[in-house]
Amino acid sequence: MTVGADVQEQTVEQRRASAGELFGDLFLGPELASQDAYRSMINTATEVLIREFAASAKPYSGAAPESLLAALERQPVCPEEPSETMSELLNRLGADMLRHSAVVTHPACVAHLHCPPLMASLAAEAWIAASNQSMDSWDQSMAGTMLEEHVMAWLCGLYGLAETGDGVFTSGGTQSNLMGLLLARNHYAAVRWNWNVQQRGLPAASCRLRILCSEEAHFTVKQSAALLGLGEQAVVTIKTDSRHRMRKDDLLLKLKELKGSGLLPFALVATAGTTDFGAIDPLEELAAIARQNGMWFHVDAAYGGALAMSESQRARLRGIEEADSVTVDFHKGFYQPISCGAFLVRDKETFQSIRMSADYLNPESDEEAGVPNLVVKSIQTTRRFDALKLYLSLQHVGGRKFGEMVDHTVRLAQDTAVLIKAEPRLALLAEPELGTVVFRYMPVSRELNDDNSLHWADELNARIRDRLLADGWAVLARTRVWGRQCLKMTLLNPLTESAHTAIIIRKIVEAGLALETEQQAG
The missing domain is CATH 3.40.640.10 (Type I PLP-dependent aspartate aminotransferase-like (Major domain))
Incomplete structure (x- = not known):
C-alpha cells in the first residue's frame, strides 16, 4: 500500500490526534492540557514581569547598547531544537530584555509621550x-x-x-x-x-x-x-x-x-x-x-x-x-x-x-x-x-478618575516649572500648557556670548541627559528650541509627583556641575 493510500485510510479522528500530539502543547484550545500549559506560562511570565520590570528601583538599568546586543547574541534567534523549558526561557529573556527596558511606570521615566498603561488595559491585551x-x-x-x-x-x-x-x-x-x-x-x-x-x-x-x-x-x-x-x-x-x-x-x-x-x-x-x-x-x-x-x-x-x-x-x-x-x-x-x-x-x-x-x-x-x-x-x-x-x-x-489623572499631570508640569525657575542653573523655555516642560542647563564656567560657548552649552545639555540615563537616575528627553539643545520632561505618569521631579532637577544640576568640572580638568 502506498503512503498516499495510508493517509486516505486514516480516520479524521486519527489525523486530529496525530496533529494534537505534534502541536497540541503550542496552542490554547479546548484540551485541558493546553489550558493548564497556558495558565502556567502566563503565571511565570507575570512573575518575571513583576520581578524584572515592575519592581525596578530605576527607570533604566543604564546598560549600553553593545552590552544588550552581546547578551542577546549568546542564543540563536531560531534554534533547530529548543534548549530551554518555557520557564527557563522566560526567566532568561526577562533578565536580558525586561531588566534593561525603559520602565514607563517609574516616576523618573519622563522622556517621551510614553505612558504607563492601566492594569485593566493589560488584562484586555x-x-x-x-x-x-x-x-x-x-x-x-x-x-x-x-x-x-x-x-x-x-x-x-x-x-x-x-x-x-x-x-x-x-x-x-x-x-x-x-x-x-x-x-x-x-x-x-x-x-x-x-x-x-x-x-x-x-x-x-x-x-x-x-x-x-x-x-x-x-x-x-x-x-x-x-x-x-x-x-x-x-x-x-x-x-x-x-x-x-x-x-x-x-x-x-x-x-x-x-x-x-x-x-x-x-x-x-x-x-x-x-x-x-x-x-x-x-x-x-x-x-x-x-x-x-x-x-x-x-x-x-x-x-x-x-x-x-x-x-x-x-x-x-x-x-x-x-x-x-x-x-x-x-x-x-x-x-x-x-x-x-x-x-x-x-x-x-x-x-x-x-x-x-x-x-x-x-x-x-x-x-x-x-x-x-x-x-x-x-x-x-x-x-x-x-x-x-x-x-x-x-x-x-470611570470618567471622574480619568479626569483627575489628567488634572494631576497638568498641575505637576506647572509645579515642576516653578521648581525649575527657582534653580539658578536652569532656564525654563516656556510655561507648560499640558504635561511637557522644556528647559536648559546654563553653564557656570562660561559666558554664553559667542558661538563656541553656545556650542559648549549644547553639548553639555546633551551629556547631562546621557549621564543621567547611564547612571539610571532618569530617562529624560532632548529637543532643540531656536536651534539650541534643551532638556525636556514629559509628565504623563499619574504616579509621578513634584517630589520626584525635584529630585530629577537636583540630579540634573549635579550632573551639569560635575561635567563642567571634568571638562575644566581635562
Missing part, C-alpha cells in the same frame, strides 16, 4: 492576543465589531461631533493624520473638479494643492503630504506666537499669498497639543477661517485629546467639534498600551472616498444585508481589537 480577532470583517470579529462601533459612537459624542460622525481605531497619530489628509484631498478633488482620486489617480492640478499647519505641527503632516503624492513642498507652515500657537494673522497672510500665486489651499491642520510644548492652536478661530476659505479642517489632538476627560480642562478644546476630522491617541493621555489611537470624522459619508470591497472579505451583499465590515473605513485590513482595552479601562476607572 491578554484577551486581545489570545482571541486574535481581526477587525476588518464581521465574520472575523463579531462582538468585537459591535463593541468598537459602540465605543466609536461615545468618542464622537466626547468630541462634540455631530450625530452623523463616525470613526475607526488606528495604530496612532501617524495613521490618523494620514487618513485626515487623504480624505481632505479626495473631498477637495471631488468637489472642485468632480474627480475621483481613488479611481483615476491625481489630477494634473494637484501640484497646486497646499496644506497649512503651524511651524510646530507634528512631522507627520509633511510625511502624509509626501505619501499622498503631493510632496513635502505642499505643506506651508504658519508662524507661532510666544505660547507656540498658530498665529491667525500669519495664516491669513499666507492664504492671501497662496491664492494670489494661483495655489490651492485645501486643508488646514490645527494642533491640540504640540509635542514639545503642548501648545493648543486657537481651534475656534481656525475653524472659522477654514470654513470661510473652503478648506478641510483637521485637528491633530493626539496629545491633547485627553483634556476632554477633564471638567476643568476640556474647554481648552473648544472648536474641536467644528473639525472635519480629528486625531486622538489613547496610548498617551488615556494610559493605554501601544498601539491605540482613533480617527474621527464629522460626516461619516466622507469615508466613501476610500471605500473598497472584495468578494473574499466584504462583498457588497454584506452591506445590503446590513452586515458591518469595518475595513470600509480604514486603510488597514487586518487590525487588532484595540477598542477592547480602552473600553475595559473606561469601565474600570
Whole structure:
C-alpha cells in the first residue's frame, strides 16, 4: 500500500490526534492540557514581569547598547531544537530584555509621550492576543465589531461631533493624520473638479494643492503630504506666537499669498497639543477661517485629546467639534498600551472616498444585508481589537478618575516649572500648557556670548541627559528650541509627583556641575 493510500485510510479522528500530539502543547484550545500549559506560562511570565520590570528601583538599568546586543547574541534567534523549558526561557529573556527596558511606570521615566498603561488595559491585551480577532470583517470579529462601533459612537459624542460622525481605531497619530489628509484631498478633488482620486489617480492640478499647519505641527503632516503624492513642498507652515500657537494673522497672510500665486489651499491642520510644548492652536478661530476659505479642517489632538476627560480642562478644546476630522491617541493621555489611537470624522459619508470591497472579505451583499465590515473605513485590513482595552479601562476607572489623572499631570508640569525657575542653573523655555516642560542647563564656567560657548552649552545639555540615563537616575528627553539643545520632561505618569521631579532637577544640576568640572580638568 502506498503512503498516499495510508493517509486516505486514516480516520479524521486519527489525523486530529496525530496533529494534537505534534502541536497540541503550542496552542490554547479546548484540551485541558493546553489550558493548564497556558495558565502556567502566563503565571511565570507575570512573575518575571513583576520581578524584572515592575519592581525596578530605576527607570533604566543604564546598560549600553553593545552590552544588550552581546547578551542577546549568546542564543540563536531560531534554534533547530529548543534548549530551554518555557520557564527557563522566560526567566532568561526577562533578565536580558525586561531588566534593561525603559520602565514607563517609574516616576523618573519622563522622556517621551510614553505612558504607563492601566492594569485593566493589560488584562484586555491578554484577551486581545489570545482571541486574535481581526477587525476588518464581521465574520472575523463579531462582538468585537459591535463593541468598537459602540465605543466609536461615545468618542464622537466626547468630541462634540455631530450625530452623523463616525470613526475607526488606528495604530496612532501617524495613521490618523494620514487618513485626515487623504480624505481632505479626495473631498477637495471631488468637489472642485468632480474627480475621483481613488479611481483615476491625481489630477494634473494637484501640484497646486497646499496644506497649512503651524511651524510646530507634528512631522507627520509633511510625511502624509509626501505619501499622498503631493510632496513635502505642499505643506506651508504658519508662524507661532510666544505660547507656540498658530498665529491667525500669519495664516491669513499666507492664504492671501497662496491664492494670489494661483495655489490651492485645501486643508488646514490645527494642533491640540504640540509635542514639545503642548501648545493648543486657537481651534475656534481656525475653524472659522477654514470654513470661510473652503478648506478641510483637521485637528491633530493626539496629545491633547485627553483634556476632554477633564471638567476643568476640556474647554481648552473648544472648536474641536467644528473639525472635519480629528486625531486622538489613547496610548498617551488615556494610559493605554501601544498601539491605540482613533480617527474621527464629522460626516461619516466622507469615508466613501476610500471605500473598497472584495468578494473574499466584504462583498457588497454584506452591506445590503446590513452586515458591518469595518475595513470600509480604514486603510488597514487586518487590525487588532484595540477598542477592547480602552473600553475595559473606561469601565474600570470611570470618567471622574480619568479626569483627575489628567488634572494631576497638568498641575505637576506647572509645579515642576516653578521648581525649575527657582534653580539658578536652569532656564525654563516656556510655561507648560499640558504635561511637557522644556528647559536648559546654563553653564557656570562660561559666558554664553559667542558661538563656541553656545556650542559648549549644547553639548553639555546633551551629556547631562546621557549621564543621567547611564547612571539610571532618569530617562529624560532632548529637543532643540531656536536651534539650541534643551532638556525636556514629559509628565504623563499619574504616579509621578513634584517630589520626584525635584529630585530629577537636583540630579540634573549635579550632573551639569560635575561635567563642567571634568571638562575644566581635562
